[in-house]
Amino acid sequence: DTAVSQTPKYLVTQMGNDKSIKCEQNLGHDTMYWYKQDSKKFLKIMFSYNNKELIINETVPNRFSPKSPDKAHLNLHINSLELGDSAVYFCASSQRDLAKNIQYFGAGTRLSVL
Amino acid sequence: GNSVTQMEGPVTLSEEAFLTINCTYTATGYPSLFWYVQYPGEGLQLLLKATKADDKGSNKGFEATYRKETTSFHLEKGSVQVSDSAVYFCALSEYSGAGSYQLTFGKGTKLSVIP
Numbered sequence: 659d660t661a662v663s664q665t666p667k668y669l670v671t672q673m674g675n676d677k678s679i680k681c682e683q684n685l686g687h688d689t690m691y692w693y694k695q696d697s698k699k700f701l702k703i704m705f706s707y708n709n710k711e712l713i714i715n716e717t718v719p720n721r722f723s724p725k726s727p728d729k730a731h732l733n734l735h736i737n738s739l740e741l742g743d744s745a746v747y748f749c750a751s752s753q754r755d756l757a758k759n760i761q762y763f764g765a766g767t768r769l770s771v772l
Numbered sequence: 773g774n775s776v777t778q779m780e781g782p783v784t785l786s787e788e789a790f791l792t793i794n795c796t797y798t799a800t801g802y803p804s805l806f807w808y809v810q811y812p813g814e815g816l817q818l819l820l821k822a823t824k825a826d827d828k829g830s831n832k833g834f835e836a837t838y839r840k841e842t843t844s845f846h847l848e849k850g851s852v853q854v855s856d857s858a859v860y861f862c863a864l865s866e867y868s869g870a871g872s873y874q875l876t877f878g879k880g881t882k883l884s885v886i887p
Contacts (some may be wrong), residue, residue, distance in 0.1 A: 662815075689872050699859055699880040701816075706872035713872050748815055752873065759804065759865060759873045763815035 661685050664749050664764035671739055672772055678700065679734045679767045681749030690732035691750040691761065692724060701748070707732050736769075744771045774799045778862045778878035785852055785885050793847040793881045795836075796860035803864035805829075805838050805845040806875070819847075819860070852885045856861045859883070 662683045662729045671677055683690065689708040695701045706713045712724065721737045735742060746768050750761040778795040785791060797803065804823045808816040811826040820829030825840035834849045845862060 676860070691872075691874070693875075697807065699810075699882075701861065701875075701877040703874050705874070706874055708872050711869075713868055714873070750816075754872075760806075760818050760821065761865075761873075763808075763817070763877060765813075765815040 660764075661762050662749055662751055662764040664767050666767060667765065668768050668770075670770045670772065673739055673741060675739050676735070677738045677739060677769070678736070679747055679749075679769075681732050681734070681764060683730055683749075683751040683762070685762060687751035687762075688729060688754050690726070691752075692732065692734050692739055693748040693750065693763075695746040695748060695766070697745070704734075704747075705732075710721050739771045740769050744769055760767075774803070774864060774866060774876045775874055776864055776878035778860075778864070778881055780879075780881070781859075782882040782884060785883070786849045787854055787885055787887050789885075791847070791849040791852045791856075791883070793860055793862075793883070795845045795847065795878060797843050797845065797862075798862050799843075799864055799866060803866045804873075805836070806863045807834065807836055807847050808861045808863060808877075810861065810880070811816055812858070816861065819842055823831065852883070854877050854885045857883055857885045 692704040746766045749764040752761045785802045807819040809819045820821040822829040822838035828837045859880045868874040
């Protein structure tokens, strides 16, 4: 019944590894997002994805890549993990219509890079 | 670019106290404004929103009014409860193309309410 679900909830890995975080929404939304929340709780948009069009925050390293197999999923792949990638990553989704543009968030994935 | 500035926390209040969390914004267009709340260990939930000037958003006893003249969207509640303890984020939403409305968040304000 969860509207936006992310897996895993916790991810601990070594520097240099490649990892993925999955996100699924069952709300029928057409836009999905990834956000990064740092240790000071600051939230920053990483990507938004709509109808196969990707909008990238230019500050995001190209080691991060979103992959969308279908409208309900937007997975986040991270290559060559670095210590600074440790954060909580949130997936969100929304409808295109401005009047309904409320973003619904997943519970987050806490990534720890050792 | 767009930005949101909200008061630094943490804020500690006694139960039934009055709450104000200040939020001001800078935007190039006409954004929608939001307050999101994050309870410990959870994702963000929408608390309230306002889409145009002078709109008042309200939910669960919280209110905020979209003030274009002062570019503000301050959050208020008349009587806080222990269950309101959380981190509160002010945010604005503007169209970013391809049907996407990206949120720009403030840095969050942690509220602790003590009995």
